[in-house]
């Protein structure tokens with residue numbers, strides 16, 4: 572089964588670059604309408620024009636910006652079928668001498684609050700359509716230990732936890748919430764560590780592989796799943812071990 576994007580309206584945060592832009596291109600090529608919500612006005616405007624979509628200047632740290640982005644989708648295309656909550660930044664500091672509380676708040680606000688506000692803004696519009704999809708970009712950093720960027724690991728694990736909780740919460744009303752968990756993929760976000768990855772021969776994903784998994788999530792039937800994207804492996808929902816219940 573594949574996802575039929577024809578005529579569907581998609582909001583994509585972080586849609587001006589990288590994974591969000593690649594998903595926008597694939598959706599538009601399949602007949603979907605895209606609303607790109609990003610702080611990068613220059614690239615977002617250019618891509619929206621190229622894809623016959625809409626660009627909305629949106630800082631996902633601001634709840635009102637997410638609401639305005641959803642309103643733009645409804646206003647321009649008549650509704651919303653899909654929210655790809657994908658805007659994100661790396662942190663690049665630890666909790667020792669290099670710790671900076673302002674940088675910490677910024678990282679948590681973009682990577683976690685941004686998803687929370689995006690879900691909150693999208694739910695009524697998806698409900699009005701009788702259902703739809705929310706995909707949040709987490710990371711493999713949310714599934715494994717990331718000593719090189721603990722704050723990123725923490726906010727991405729939170730996105731995984733959020734999607735796992737929201738999946739069963741909204742599945743009964745036809746809204747599927749899932750998380751996308753890529754390993755390192757070839758976008759601007761890895762520029763600071765790309766040399767190191769290449770030197771240590773750590774394989775880097777093509778962005779198209781991440782887009783393939785995004786569409787596999789949409790084509791699936793699951794909710795509350797966290798799909799890994801890892802070089803050389805077929806993507807699938809990560810199988811969490813059962814936690815011990817009371818006895």
Ligand SMILES: NC(=O)c1ccc[n+]([C@@H]2O[C@H](COP(=O)([O-])OP(=O)(O)OC[C@H]3O[C@@H](n4cnc5c(N)ncnc54)[C@H](O)[C@@H]3O)[C@@H](O)[C@H]2O)c1
Nearest residue numbers: 585588589590609610611630631658659710755756758760
């Ligand atoms: N590339 C990777 O290796 C990788 C791996 C795992 C997860 N991810 C996640 O994928 C998502 C997309 O990242 P990418 O790899 O495409 O990187 P990217 O830097 O190319 O794209 C990130 C986008 O988010 C936007 N953005 C940043 N702050 C924002 C804000 N406050 N409000 C709205 N938009 C904002 C940027 O302008 C940019 O367009 C992120 O959540 C990232 O954490 C990336």
